[in-house]
Amino acid sequence: MFKKILIANRGEIACRVIKTARAMGIKTVAIYSEADRNALHVRMADEAVHIGPAPASESYIVIDKVMDAIRRTGAEAVHPGYGFLSENPKFAEALEAEGVAFIGPPVNAIKAMGDKITSKKIAQEASVSTVPGYMGLIEDAEDAVKISNEVGYPVMIKASAGGGGKGMRIAWNDDEAREGFQSSKNEAASSFGDDRIFIEKFITQPRHIEIQVLCDSHGNGIYLGERECSIQRRQQKVIEEAPSPFLDEATRKAMGDQSVALAQAVGYASAGTVEFIVDGARNFYFLEMNTRLQVEHPVTELITGVDLVEQMIRVAYGEKLAMAQSDVKLTGWAMESRLYAEDPYRGFLPSIGRLTRYRPPQELAIEGAVVRNDTGVFEGGEISMYYDPMIAKLCTWGHTRSEAIEGMRNALDAFEMEGVGHNLPFLSAVMDHPKFVAGEMTTAFIEEEYPDGFEGVTLGVDALRAIAASCAAMHRVAEIRRTRVSGRMDNHERHVGDDWVVSLQGDSFAVTIDADKSGANVKFEDGDSLRVTSDWTPGDQLATLIVDDKPLVLKVGKISGGFRIRSRGADLKVHVRTPRQAELAALMPEKLPPDTSKLLLCPMPGLIVKVNVAVGDEVQEGQALCTVEAMKMENILRAEKKVTVTKLNATPGDSLAVDDVIMEFE
Incomplete structure (x- = not known):
């Protein structure tokens, strides 16, 4: 077995990998940027190497810097976690050239599944059910309209190299197809450097259900059940569970068999996830394959008893899978809530700052109940503007779905967190929502049930x-x-x-x-x-x-x-x-809140990167006033009504706190 591995990541996933490596008797190396000098993953690892400034583009995703850390520490293998370099074939190739094992799939599998058009063609050849659509080159907007009519509205216009909701549009008619094609193409070019677009049928009443696969390099492959990931906001998952409350055993087996067939078609070896969209009649269609460990992997571990990180390490070392499909048993139910540093009362805008109080509920594993908290932060630590705002993944397990939900309710209530905005109240609200409790949700759940945003909970x-x-x-x-x-x-x-x-x-x-x-x-x-x-x-x-x-x-x-x-x-x-x-x-008069209708307040801690107006300008409703950057996301603040600018209180380069006055109107 490997004696030392390097984790090419940070935060909770780096801590997660270190825990399993430690249990296996493997020494670990952490890498860290300037912002993460005192991070939890750095404290937990046996060794740590500084690799550059805070921005990930100057540290965590610079292949040469990671390779230098590998050489300096003598690490024999690298676990990439997720995000960053986890699905970068160039990184896998660099490791191979160096004679260092990649704790992930072969390079060819990463390349094949990393391109949505290529992966869909491979899926079709492997007899995997795919969404009706057109995977060829789309010449222009008029060609997009023609293809959309052939597929049948509504259609989804997507970037081939896309992810995270970028380069994606839904069109219900010719005008929307024409406009959506150009917008997706432009966004894809700027976000991924690849403007290729494809069109597929948009599935109504969709549920997002994914299959966990595990393959070795000896031709063996199994699936470990499914995860329901339909509770999403802006295409980002918020709550996941395993198994799905919607699938029956026949559908589960069909999806699992097709997922393993797809993995073996590309010579896959490691843990991977095949994602499907499932309609209201349990028809399922291939979306994409993620050639890495998923954020939500703990719920699968909780219902199967399989440590996926351990299996990835063993497969990378060349071992055969120690289990067959008949050995996989799904026991009980598991829930995962993603805790984010974001303010649900302000449109889920990101929040940064120091965690003045961070007391997760006590982790436990007893008969009938499990509470698990995968985290990469600690009380007194900083939530940085440079990285993903996820603080922790809180998981619960019970014999039944209702027990897992009740366990999550209690765990969320017991989770103490102060110093930054966080989504704990929203997660609690979802756990009590009748549709969620009944298992009757689609990927539009948040959009439909909270159309005006989250305004708190009114108790019975x-x-x-x-x-x-x-x-x-x-x-x-x-x-x-x-x-x-x-x-x-x-x-x-x-x-x-x-x-x-x-x-x-x-x-x-x-x-x-x-x-x-x-x-x-x-x-x-x-x-x-x-x-x-x-x-x-x-x-x-x-x-x-x-x-x-x-x-x-x-x-x-x-x-x-x-x-x-x-x-x-x-x-x-x-x-x-x-x-x-x-x-x-x-008898006391009610204290009215101050009138802020003539002020533009900063909705989040952030940096002013652009001011679009000057004193004396008359602005119209919807006009851009300024841009605030937080956690590398640019947020454009717009006028809510027709006003005249009378004073500017901030200029580009200023760092502002929540509710700082940016400008004033008359």
Whole structure:
């Protein structure tokens, strides 16, 4: 077996590979840019080599720098992770020339599957079901219209070398086909240096389901079930699960057999993923093959018990697969939530900064439940603007899908993260969404269910009552602590009343608390009573409670007269008052938010790269005002109405925080 491998990646996937290598007794080498000098993967590896400045284009994806690190450390093999150089045939060729093993597929397989047109032709020759379409050269926009009519609208216009949603358009008629062809061609040329375009049928009610394959260099190949990846935003996966709630055994076998056939048609050896689009009638069509480890691989590991990284290393060393298809058993259900540094309340714009608090839920593996968190960050670390905003992949497993979902709900509630914007509330909202719970989702789920963006969660009355009862009990504990500290009376409990009014989410609940040594009975005006028990103490930022025999996890912050509570995607201000205080509070005028209609505020931390207007300019609705760059993504800010610019507060090159004023209007 290899004695030392280099991981040509960073973040959570580098940490993930290091864990398996360590378990196999293999030493590891990390590479790092200037921005990652103190990163977790650098701390975990046995050795680490600095390879350049922060931008990936000057460090992680510079083949010569990675090769130099390999030579300096004597690494015998390289695991590329995903992204960066993982599907770059030139990198694989450079390793081969150096006599270093590539922990991935052969170069020819990378090349064949890396081009969408070539891969689709190979798939057709291997009798893999493919989407009807035209894979030849498309001359111009009029040719695109002609082909679209032959295929039948709606059609998908896609860049051959595309990925991540770039160079992709949907056309429902001739005009949209004409316009979409030119836009896709231009975008493909600028993004990939390859303007080749193909057209295929656009599948309605689509689900994105992928098959995990594993092949060795001795002609053996198996599939390890499927993953449902339909919860996507802008073609980027957000939540994945295994198996799919939609497939039956016959469809699973057909998809698996075709995936292995495709892999063997290109001489594949390693872990790989064949992606399919599946319509409402379970017809499936080949999309592409990813010749690398997928981000969402943990859910497959959880239902099969197979360590995919270990298998990749063993295959790269030349070993035969130690299992056959008949040995693969799918057990239970697994969920994965991708935690991103992005603000869901601001259109999921990226967020950067220091993680002032980062406390993932406790990882566990017991009978009936697993919680796993693949991460590459730590409390006090920086979320950089230079790389992907993914912070962690939180995974849960249970005997059934409902158990896996409930496990994920509780794990998300227990995940403490402060300092940057994050999508934890949105992930929690999806876990409670009726369509998701029923397994009735398509790739349009987020677009259809959140058409105006994410605006938080409105909790039902039962959830509100549980939180109200919990906060009343917690407030009582805090008041007892306060009177003890003040030392005003020996019998401190005489200072703490039993009657309280709890206000949250626009509702108020009058409650009476009957406390004992093990907990409290919280009685509502209608006679209903909830039993609350917890070991929470004032100052704890996480409260784990039992409310009428049901677990409840609350993130707790202190505000004047109550708590800031976050649970199940909701962010609540909870006030706990005496009846008299509640009467007076009802008479207080409502504080209105400041008027920002004449200001352009920066929606995210970022760099001003361009200002399109000057003082005195009259701008129209939709006109570009400026461009802000964050995490290497350019965001154009546009006028919401017709206004005149009166003042510019920022110029190109300025670094701004959230809500900094960029310009003012009249």
